[in-house]
Amino acid sequence: MTKNESQLARLCAWAVAVYFIPFGIGWGLLGRMIPPYPASMPAAELAQIYRDNASTLRIGFALAAFATTFFFMWSIGLFRIMIHTDRGGKILPYTVLVGGVLTGADLMFSIFFWLTAAFRPEQDPALIQLLYDLGWLWLDLAFGVAMLYMIAFGVIALKDSRERPLFPKWLAWLGIWLSMEFLLELIMPYFRSGPFSWAGLFNFWVPFFPPAIWMVTVSVYMYKAAGRLNEEYESDLAQGLEQTTTG
Amino acid sequence: MGRVPQLVNTTALANHQDPQDMSLSRDAGFWTFIAADASLFALLFFQFSLDRSSQPVVFDEGQRVLVVLLGTVNTLVLVSSSWLMASAVRNMRRDSVRTGLRLIAGTAALGVVFAAVKISEYVLALRSGHTVSTSPFFMYYFVITGIHLGHLMIGVIVVVVVGWRLRVGIRRPLDRTVLECGAVYWHLVDLLWMFIFPMLYLAR
Numbered sequence: 074m075t076k077n078e079s080q081l082a083r084l085c086a087w088a089v090a091v092y093f094i095p096f097g098i099g100w101g102l103l104g105r106m107i108p109p110y111p112a113s114m115p116a117a118e119l120a121q122i123y124r125d126n127a128s129t130l131r132i133g134f135a136l137a138a139f140a141t142t143f144f145f146m147w148s149i150g151l152f153r154i155m156i157h158t159d160r161g162g163k164i165l166p167y168t169v170l171v172g173g174v175l176t177g178a179d180l181m182f183s184i185f186f187w188l189t190a191a192f193r194p195e196q197d198p199a200l201i202q203l204l205y206d207l208g209w210l211w212l213d214l215a216f217g218v219a220m221l222y223m224i225a226f227g228v229i230a231l232k233d234s235r236e237r238p239l240f241p242k243w244l245a246w247l248g249i250w251l252s253m254e255f256l257l258e259l260i261m262p263y264f265r266s267g268p269f270s271w272a273g274l275f276n277f278w279v280p281f282f283p284p285a286i287w288m289v290t291v292s293v294y295m296y297k298a299a300g301r302l303n304e305e306y307e308s309d310l311a312q313g314l315e316q317t318t319t320g
Numbered sequence: 321m322g323r324v325p326q327l328v329n330t331t332a333l334a335n336h337q338d339p340q341d342m343s344l345s346r347d348a349g350f351w352t353f354i355a356a357d358a359s360l361f362a363l364l365f366f367q368f369s370l371d372r373s374s375q376p377v378v379f380d381e382g383q384r385v386l387v388v389l390l391g392t393v394n395t396l397v398l399v400s401s402s403w404l405m406a407s408a409v410r411n412m413r414r415d416s417v418r419t420g421l422r423l424i425a426g427t428a429a430l431g432v433v434f435a436a437v438k439i440s441e442y443v444l445a446l447r448s449g450h451t452v453s454t455s456p457f458f459m460y461y462f463v464i465t466g467i468h469l470g471h472l473m474i475g476v477i478v479v480v481v482v483g484w485r486l487r488v489g490i491r492r493p494l495d496r497t498v499l500e501c502g503a504v505y506w507h508l509v510d511l512l513w514m515f516i517f518p519m520l521y522l523a524r
Contacts, residue, residue: 231349242349250356256470260463263452268367269463275367279360 074157079303085150086295089288092143095136096180103133104187109209111272112265119205120198123191130191134184141181147292148173148222154295155229157302158239165225172222179219183212209271210262216255216280223252223284226291239298244290251284350501354508357471361512364467365519368460375456380524382457385450387441391521394437395513401430402510405479409503412496417486424483427506431476438469461520468516471509478502 101107152170186208230245264270408423452462
């Protein structure tokens, strides 16, 4: 990894913070999504909340939708580091790229449903409820794209045969496990309340917060890996070796 | 319980540099997976107990529908499969591949028996009108045993693939790693059932 790419990759690692802070404020606090309103809430009650808080909801969702831009940036940085970690591998690093970018897109598009609900909150409560449902079903049931990048990342990190691996094996296994845990979302559409509904322990708190912490941890190692990959490149150059890992 | 005692001193061996010693059960990394998985089940059990204590009558009514005998049969099946798995690993380490392979086949077969019994139980429950959304008890019953069954099926696939590779003569260090890691996983699935069975079928 050249000096220039290494610096850019470090910038992409930092993008995780630029993503999480406005997203947490916009989606979580202003958008009132931590915790979300239960699916069992009557339409009239939900519509009233959207009417009473329309302006904070709009700025919150707009900010959160913009924040997802940095998720894309993060995914591109992770992809380049994965290509070098995998010493020029193709399928797995590209799976990280596609899965990461689509995960960002999943987050971004789901926000537009809630933003649309807050845009004309005076309309029929059934429509507010419909948009609210659509946002949650979209966000939760598109988990497969996140599985793609988390598992591909895990396999690349486990395959890494460097004496000191760029990413710890436990982080790889944890990512694989977290991505498998998303499968619990498959039963989410059966419940409007309780621990398996979209506001419950197993389909909100568990699949959202541990993976977020995992992502931040991956970013810390991404930052370190960018430096080490540049050292590898420099020492290869010094030995006159041809670079094979430029992807 | 297989190689659990070897969990001690794993960190020193975590970054296995000797390809002959690439045993995942000594890899701290794989234990993260096991620990995370066990924690999820612990959370499920906790949430179940919490909800059960708030409406004991509903849970007791649901429990009466389950056939304890079938649950008991499956407990015996799973304990035996775990024993076969442990013996398979022991034989593989001693390089008695033929016996090892037979034991692996036995493990997978018992896994399939467990799944068949479990599916017949699902059919019985569904036929008598109980689904995932009819009562909180059946919600937990289908979800917890469903996740457990999913785990078991993954275990069967891993064991069959490794067994098949060993049978056709592929014996890379990675295969041993996957076998040992599969064994640890199998024991976890067995251990989880030891909690699930009394919790769902017996405790009143």
